[in-house]
Amino acid sequence: MRITSRREPAMFVRDRALPATGGTARSLPDQRELVAAFGSRGGDPNAEHPLIGWARKLAILHRQRRGNPLAAAGIDCRRAELVAAIDTWVATQLPRRSCTEHLRTGSLGATVDRMAAAHAHASYLLHTAEKVSDVRVHAAWYRLASLADEWTDLIVGAVRKA
Structure with a gap:
């Protein structure tokens, strides 16, 4: 009998770098x-x-936006408020955040919002595609994995230099 190890999904492999940051990475979710x-x-x-x-609230808003495009303006305002709340919280918890200024993402809040949008889109495609193997489904989940890696890069950098 041959035993094979079960591989983690690629989007989660890079999390192993977090414990090496001295334990302070727990101030931000992985x-x-x-x-x-x-x-x-x-x-x-x-x-x-x-x-x-x-x-969680950002993901809910993205799902609501897909289901009710006429409410997009109000939903987008609420999303902007949540992004600002995240950025304000991060600024008070990690005041020396210059380590992320070189990245093109804009803010941690904007990154969470993009991840929420990508998750809502990928989930929608997964549940509505004719075949789960559809290339669009794969591309959507790959996009979420790329954004998750970007998040890891941001928080590891923020913790190291804070």
Whole structure:
């Protein structure tokens, strides 16, 4: 009998770099926690990380936007408020954030919003595609994985230089 090891999905492999940052990376959720939040319906708001709650709300807003395009303006305003809340929280928790200024992402809040949008889109395609093997489904999940890697790069950089 041959035993093979089970590989983690590619989007989660880079998380192993976080413990090497001296333990302070826990001040920001890792990519696994964010991706899980995008698909969840809620948890204990008193026990979870604030970014997890905001990430969940962003994903809900992206799903609502897809279902009700006429409400897009109001939804986009709420998304902007949540992105600002994330950026404000990060600025108070990691005040020396110059380490991420060289990256083209703009802000951690904007990165979470892009991840939430990518997750909502990938989930929609997964549930509506004729075949799960559709190239569009794969491309959408690959996009989410790329953004998750970007998140990891951002938080590892923020923790190292903070």
